[in-house]
Amino acid sequence: MNLADSKKQNNISEYIIHMYQTEDLIRVYDFDMEKIEEYVIKHIPVEEKEPLKNWYSDVAKQMKEEGITEKGHLSEVQEIVTTLTNLKDELLQSDEEFKKIYNKSSAHINKSLEYAQGQLTNEVQACLNGVYGLLLLRMNGKKVADELMESINAFGDVLSYLSYKYKQRYYMNDN
Secondary structure, eight states: OOHHHHHHHHHHHHHHHHHHHHHHHHHHTOOOHHHHHHHHGGGGOOOHHHHHHHHHHHHHHHHHHTTOSSSOOHHHHHHHHHHHHHHHHHHHHOOOHHHHHHHHHHHHHHHHHHHHTSSSHHHHHHHHHHHHHHHHHTTTTTTOOOHHHHHHHHHHHHHHHHHHHHHHHTTGGGG
């Protein structure tokens, strides 16, 4: 099982963010598998590199097929975002614990949606973008303002609960 598959089963939000990062990485190296192998795969601490190389190649191929070479996300990943959005809506109707988490986070989510000026309307996507944005800032050595961290922590709370419920629903009942 590769890292993406492991994340998919254990924390679906981490999986989505991992896939966003993978898409961006492939774009940075202009879909050049030799560069990806030299600058990325070579530095990942796994013994068997060939499956990883094949995985990156498959993701790159999917991205080309779906026409997202410059921006956007794989349809398979965005379908999971839709599933999480539906789960969020369902939990808001039926789960008191989630309602508390969501209510504590809603001001941050709404602020993020306002900031997007209509380019983003999905609350789950806003949470994912916030957490992914933090990852990008940290990778670039940027300091993150306390106010921004408060929002990102709120997004993380929502995503953590949704991921837990997603895992319960789609992976724990398989046994």
